[in-house]
Amino acid sequence: MTTTPRWRALTQHHLFWPVAVLVLLLLINVPFTPDFFAIKMTDGHLYGSLVSIVLFGSPLILVAVGMTLVIATGGIDLSVGAVVAITGALTCSYISDQSDQGALAGVFLAMGIGLVAAVVCGLWNGFLVARMGIQPIIATLIIMVAGRGVAQLITDGQIITINSEPYKLIGGGYWLTLPFSIFVVAAVVAVTVALTRRTALGLLVEAVGGNAEASRLVGIRSRRIKIMVYVFCALCAGIAGLMISSNTSAADGNNAGLWIELDAILAVVIGGTSLLGGRFSIGGTVVGALVIQTLTTTIYTIGVPTQTNLVFKAAVVIVVCLLQSPKFRAKVFGARFGAKGGGKPSATPTDTTPSTATAPKMEVS
Amino acid sequence: MLSRRNFLTAAVGVAAATGLAACAKEDDGSSGSGSGGSKALVLGFSQVGSESGWRSANTDSVKAAAKEAGYTLKFSDAQQKQENQISAIRSYITQGVDVIAFSPVVVTGWDAVLKEAKAKKIPVVLTDRSVETSDESLYVTLVGSDFTEEGRRAGKILEKVIAKAGLKGQVKIAQLEGTTGAAPAIERAKGFKEVMDADHADDWKIVVSQTGDFTRAGGKQVMAAFLQSNPDVNVLFAHNDDMAIGAIQSIEAAGKKPGKDILIVSIDGVKDGFVAMSEGKINAIVECNPLLGPQLMEVVQKVKDGKPVERWIKTKEGDFMQDQAAAALPTRKY
Numbered sequence: 001m002t003t004t005p006r007w008r009a010l011t012q013h014h015l016f017w018p019v020a021v022l023v024l025l026l027l028i029n030v031p032f033t034p035d036f037f038a039i040k041m042t043d044g045h046l047y048g049s050l051v052s053i054v055l056f057g058s059p060l061i062l063v064a065v066g067m068t069l070v071i072a073t074g075g076i077d078l079s080v081g082a083v084v085a086i087t088g089a090l091t092c093s094y095i096s097d098q099s100d101q102g103a104l105a106g107v108f109l110a111m112g113i114g115l116v117a118a119v120v121c122g123l124w125n126g127f128l129v130a131r132m133g134i135q136p137i138i139a140t141l142i143i144m145v146a147g148r149g150v151a152q153l154i155t156d157g158q159i160i161t162i163n164s165e166p167y168k169l170i171g172g173g174y175w176l177t178l179p180f181s182i183f184v185v186a187a188v189v190a191v192t193v194a195l196t197r198r199t200a201l202g203l204l205v206e207a208v209g210g211n212a213e214a215s216r217l218v219g220i221r222s223r224r225i226k227i228m229v230y231v232f233c234a235l236c237a238g239i240a241g242l243m244i245s246s247n248t249s250a251a252d253g254n255n256a257g258l259w260i261e262l263d264a265i266l267a268v269v270i271g272g273t274s275l276l277g278g279r280f281s282i283g284g285t286v287v288g289a290l291v292i293q294t295l296t297t298t299i300y301t302i303g304v305p306t307q308t309n310l311v312f313k314a315a316v317v318i319v320v321c322l323l324q325s326p327k328f329r330a331k332v333f334g335a336r337f338g339a340k341g342g343g344k345p346s347a348t349p350t351d352t353t354p355s356t357a358t359a360p361k362m363e364v365s
Numbered sequence: 366m367l368s369r370r371n372f373l374t375a376a377v378g379v380a381a382a383t384g385l386a387a388c389a390k391e392d393d394g395s396s397g398s399g400s401g402g403s404k405a406l407v408l409g410f411s412q413v414g415s416e417s418g419w420r421s422a423n424t425d426s427v428k429a430a431a432k433e434a435g436y437t438l439k440f441s442d443a444q445q446k447q448e449n450q451i452s453a454i455r456s457y458i459t460q461g462v463d464v465i466a467f468s469p470v471v472v473t474g475w476d477a478v479l480k481e482a483k484a485k486k487i488p489v490v491l492t493d494r495s496v497e498t499s500d501e502s503l504y505v506t507l508v509g510s511d512f513t514e515e516g517r518r519a520g521k522i523l524e525k526v527i528a529k530a531g532l533k534g535q536v537k538i539a540q541l542e543g544t545t546g547a548a549p550a551i552e553r554a555k556g557f558k559e560v561m562d563a564d565h566a567d568d569w570k571i572v573v574s575q576t577g578d579f580t581r582a583g584g585k586q587v588m589a590a591f592l593q594s595n596p597d598v599n600v601l602f603a604h605n606d607d608m609a610i611g612a613i614q615s616i617e618a619a620g621k622k623p624g625k626d627i628l629i630v631s632i633d634g635v636k637d638g639f640v641a642m643s644e645g646k647i648n649a650i651v652e653c654n655p656l657l658g659p660q661l662m663e664v665v666q667k668v669k670d671g672k673p674v675e676r677w678i679k680t681k682e683g684d685f686m687q688d689q690a691a692a693a694l695p696t697r698k699y
Contacts, residue, residue, distance in 0.1 A: 033594045042620035052589045157421040159581070159607065161637050172614065248581040248611055250637075254415075255580040299575075300590030306545050306576045
């Protein structure tokens, strides 16, 4: 079989494999649900499987985008699930205390309180990692464990149900026939991409992740960058927390955002960002998060028996990770799908920004 | 360097002293009470954790009932960990409490600690959940719900719901299961299936079944997918109210009417479930009562007095149809 250069360029693109898996997963649904791709209007909004996937996947996308930047600095943030729970708990308990739960001012204030709490968590993580030099996995473990307890304390161990139309919009409502959460996600992703790719910020993050000490010596304030990414990650988790609690109009301190940190890390990895830090791909992360959500939806629609859910999930994740590995591809498919330049396995396809990662580093120094 | 070391030593010293003080305090509480009959009965209770509203209601009920009965309650929260629970039970044994009660986190692994209790002649009462042991004499009785029976009751009440709604033809059931492997999930599904296989082998069918992890978010997401893959589902059986509440939101988003287009039966009877039922969105609720404190105290007194008790004391529970919802709502404590 001949390979045209264009095909080759396509398979070498860092988003090719994640997108291929996403498309494949979506197609698997068709034999089980013939109108899987059908989208129809119901009660003045669009309704269909694809809409559900984006709607239910929105919180994960947000958390994963924040996680991407943390991982790009060589760190990790395990506390996002707890931050999700705290934000939701604070916001919902404030709204439930209002006499008029539908009042806009009260809802905005409640969301503000929740997000401030998220930022405080982020500052604490950043402080421990950047100032105290504690390893990220340990530093963020503190809030991961303690934070859920704080959330339970706020909700008193109960599920707080609220009845607030404006608050319902952010995670469960519709705007211009689309789920409102899609717009929130689009805005956060757009701002993140603009800040990291249109300014030097992304480069600085990658420099800190590549070698924190070297970047400090060339004049980058690596500590400040690190604190910033942890705060950003916590803020993303906070917005996700608002969405999750708004989606069900309830704050569940025990279960909201449970294990979302692991799904987020998985999404980042599927998206092609190296856990070693130094480079990242926001686009890849978004695709990775969609892969995970599609996988979850697929399990429900094709009727995988409950007991085999996790095995099915594990099998798909293993396949995705193997497909991501250039060495594996070179061995199985031959050099065609393998490493770049016809069989140099040293170059990784997770190389998201090869040109910017090397060239403009000069400018910074 | 020296100052830091001093600081550490001081910190460790303070921590140790506080720990000792705490132990001493606990000892004080129990030393006198085990001896005489005139003193208040001492009950050591180890709770699973505080994972749900149901559980907090259960805890509150036990605490309130102990106070009411005038017993000294030693309460500990195991935070979902068996080792915490075992060490709590051991400390009750060393303290020499009159009766030990606990809701086991898991089913197995209790023989050793229960034998220690038996050697000290301290009777053990299980609440809410059961254990598997090699020696049946290791515990006196279980005060708790019969999950299989709850499943059967859900099946029976669904008959009434279908008759009332006038649903004709094939009944296509979507089932939202609890956490995979949890006793309530397994047994509720089993009880429901028993009724279905015995009386409705032809006209009822579970077309989809999936775990929603007992959570609202889980119920909502799974139901959204069900409605895509099986749009003709006309009955939902949820293993708890929270999943039903989540599912209701998905049913509404799909443009259908919960309680009318899709009949809903769920188990538990939490307050929010009753609110949904009074709004006509849930058709029937099978109660799983967490307020077993008063029954537990009765049993504890009998056990202490050496009177015989039944092996399994089932909690008092009711079934509720939609027309009873509004009346029952104010009585819901959890």
